[in-house]
Amino acid sequence: MQRTALVTGITGQDGSYLAEVLLEQGYRVVGMSRRSSTITNERIAHLAGKIELVQGDLLDQASLVEALKETRPAEVYNLAAQSFVPTSWNQPVLTGEFTALGVTRILEAIRQVDPTIRFYQASSSEMFGKVTESPQHEGTAFHPRSPYGVAKVYGHLLTVNYRESYDLYAASGICFNHESPRRGLEFVTRKVTDGAVRVKLGLAKDLRLGNLDAQRDWGFAGDYVRAMWLMLQQDQPGDYVIATGQAHSVRELCEVAFGRLGLDYRDHVTVDPALIRPAEVDHLLGDATRARTELGWEPKVGFEQLVTMMVDADLARLGGGRRADDPVLASSMYSRAP
Numbered sequence: 361m362q363r364t365a366l367v368t369g370i371t372g373q374d375g376s377y378l379a380e381v382l383l384e385q386g387y388r389v390v391g392m393s394r395r396s397s398t399i400t401n402e403r404i405a406h407l408a409g410k411i412e413l414v415q416g417d418l419l420d421q422a423s424l425v426e427a428l429k430e431t432r433p434a435e436v437y438n439l440a441a442q443s444f445v446p447t448s449w450n451q452p453v454l455t456g457e458f459t460a461l462g463v464t465r466i467l468e469a470i471r472q473v474d475p476t477i478r479f480y481q482a483s484s485s486e487m488f489g490k491v492t493e494s495p496q497h498e499g500t501a502f503h504p505r506s507p508y509g510v511a512k513v514y515g516h517l518l519t520v521n522y523r524e525s526y527d528l529y530a531a532s533g534i535c536f537n538h539e540s541p542r543r544g545l546e547f548v549t550r551k552v553t554d555g556a557v558r559v560k561l562g563l564a565k566d567l568r569l570g571n572l573d574a575q576r577d578w579g580f581a582g583d584y585v586r587a588m589w590l591m592l593q594q595d596q597p598g599d600y601v602i603a604t605g606q607a608h609s610v611r612e613l614c615e616v617a618f619g620r621l622g623l624d625y626r627d628h629v630t631v632d633p634a635l636i637r638p639a640e641v642d643h644l645l646g647d648a649t650r651a652r653t654e655l656g657w658e659p660k661v662g663f664e665q666l667v668t669m670m671v672d673a674d675l676a677r678l679g680g681g682r683r684a685d686d687p688v689l690a691s692s693m694y695s696r697a698p
C-alpha cells in the first residue's frame with residue numbers, strides 16, 4: 361500500500377528536496393504550509409501535480425490535528441521553523457513559539473490522532489554552540505548561543521522525551537549546515553554566491569559580511585534529506601549527527617565563490633560590524649560516524665563542488681544562463697564590475 365508522508369516546512373529549502381526523495385520512494389507526499397497573502401511556493405513549483413498541500417501552522421494546534429486527520433500519514437517530517445539565527449535575537453518569543461513549542465504541538469497532535477506515526481525532528485548543530493569538544497557527536501554537550509539554538513535544544517529534548525515517555529517512534533537529525541541553490545538569500549553561503557555573481561555582472565559594487573573567521577561544516581541539502589528518510593526506516597528510532605566532517609571558514613567560502621568567477625574576494629568583500637552577532641558560534645565540525653555505520657549514509661557533494669554549484673546556479677539566474685567557466689563570461693561583455 362502507498363505510504364503517506366506529511367512534511368511541515370515544505371516551502372523551505374529542505375522541504376523541497378525531501379519531497380523529491382519521498383516521491384522517488386513511491387510515497388504520497390503531502391506538504392503542510394501556512395496561509396500567506398503572497399505565494400511562497402517557488403521551491404516546490406516544479407512538483408505541482410505530484411504533491412498535495414494542506415494548510416496548517418505550527419502556532420495553531422487545531423490546524424495540526426486537522427492536517428493529520430485529513431491526510432493520515434505514516435511518517436511526519438517536522439522541518440518547519442523560524443530558521444534564521446539573527447532573527448531569533450529580534451523575535452525571541454516568536455522563535456520559541458515556532459521552533460520550540462511548535463514541536464510540542466505537533467507531537468501532541470500525533471499522540472492524539474495516531475501514535476503509530478513515525479516522527480522526524482529537524483534538530484541543529486547550533487545546539488552545540490560554544491563547543492565543548494571537536495568534532496561534535498550525538499553525546500556532545502549542548503551550549504546554544506542564540507534564542508534559535510535554545511529553541512532547537514527544547515525541540516530536540518522534547519522529541520527524546522516523547523520517545524521515552526510514550527514509546528513514539530520519534531527520531532532527530534542533528535544536521536550541520538546544509539546548502540544548495542535553493543538556500544534562502546540571507547544565509548551566508550547563498551549571500552556570498554549571489555553577491556559574487558552580482559559583483560561580476562556589475563549589478564553590485566561590493567558585498568558586506570559579518571565574521572569572516574567563523575567556520576562551518578557545510579554540506580549539500582540534497583544529501584542531508586536522504587538521511588532524514590533513512591532515520592525513519594530503522595527498527596528503532598534514534599538521534600543522528602549529519603555532517604561532512606570538514607570545516608571551512610566564511611573567508612574560504614568567499615575565496616572559492618569569487619574565485620569561480622575569476623575575482624579576488626579581497627577586492628570586493630567588506631566587513632560590516634552591524635552583521636557581527638551578539639554571541640557567535642565560532643567553529644562547528646560534525647562526526648557522522650553513527651549515521652555512516654547505522655544508516656549507511658554518506659555525503660556525496662564536497663565543499664568546492666557545493667559552492668561551485670551554487671555560483672553557477674546564481675549566474676544562470678542573474679546572467680542569462682551562463683556557467684562560470686563559459687569563456688564569454690571572462691570577456692569584456694560580462695566584466696562591468698569595478
Ligand code: NAP
Binds near residue numbers: 440
Ligand atoms: P527554511 O528554508 O527557512 O524553511 C523553513 C520552513 O518553515 C518554510 O517552509 C516556512 O514556511 C516554514 N515555517 C516557518 N514558520 C512556520 C509556521 N509557524 N508554521 C508552518 N510553517 C512554518 O529552512 P530549511 O533550511 O529548509 O531547514 C529546515 C529545518 O531544518 C528547519 O527546522 C531548520 O531550523 C532546520 N535545520 C536547518 C539546517 C540547514 O543548514 N539548512 C541545519 C540544521 C537544522 P514559509 O515559506 O511560509 O515561511
Ligand code: G4F
Binds near residue numbers: 483484546551574641
Ligand atoms: O549561514 P548562517 O546564517 O548559518 P547559521 O547561523 O550557522 O545557521 C544555519 O545553520 C544551522 C545549523 O548549524 C541551522 F540550524 C540554522 O537554521 C541555519 O540554517 O551563518 C553561518 C556563519 C555564522 O557564523 C555567521 O556569523 O556565517 C557567519 N556570517 C558572516 N557574515 C554571516 C555573515 N552569516 C550571515 N547570515 N550573513 C552574513 O553576512
